[in-house]
């Protein structure tokens with residue numbers, strides 16, 4: 226979607242940037258979007274035009290990065306043969322035993338493209 230707001234109306238979550246089933250991340254994008262939008266509305270003291278513009282510029286890269294995960298993941302997500310299904314299932318069974326289990330991955334201290342700004 227080219228634009229997430231018009232006038233006094235603004236979209237967030239699935240209504241603005243629904244992720245693909247292959248990328249997931251829809252809940253994260255909705256929660257981060259709500260947090261950034263609320264923070265920008267508070268920071269701009271009710272100037273919704275400015276808040277909506279800041280919200281969108283801060284969220285765009287994060288949303289695009291997450292949506293693009295689908296392009297990277299789709300080949301693994303839909304195995305093309307019984308052999309690929311077998312290896313995919315073995316890898317999933319191995320996950321709890323791999324090092325780093327339980328650690329949330331951060332990309333250079335950023336959540337997939339957005340800096341963690343606190344409001």
Ligand SMILES: Cc1cc2nc3c(=O)[nH]c(=O)nc-3n(C[C@H](O)[C@H](O)[C@H](O)COP(=O)(O)OP(=O)(O)OC[C@H]3O[C@@H](n4cnc5c(N)ncnc54)[C@H](O)[C@@H]3O)c2cc1C
Nearest residue numbers: 237238239240241243244246249250251252253254255256
């Ligand atoms: C099967 C499935 C599996 C998923 N798995 C994952 C996952 O593993 N990880 C992940 O991150 N995301 C997942 N998602 C996506 C995730 O659920 C959504 O991205 C997320 O819920 C979007 O939040 P939202 O607040 O934008 O929309 P929603 O959670 O859809 O909330 C919209 C709300 O608005 C209400 N509503 C609609 N119309 C009106 C109206 N006219 N008046 C009042 N209320 C209204 C609805 O009842 C609903 O409660 C999955 C989605 C599906 C369908």
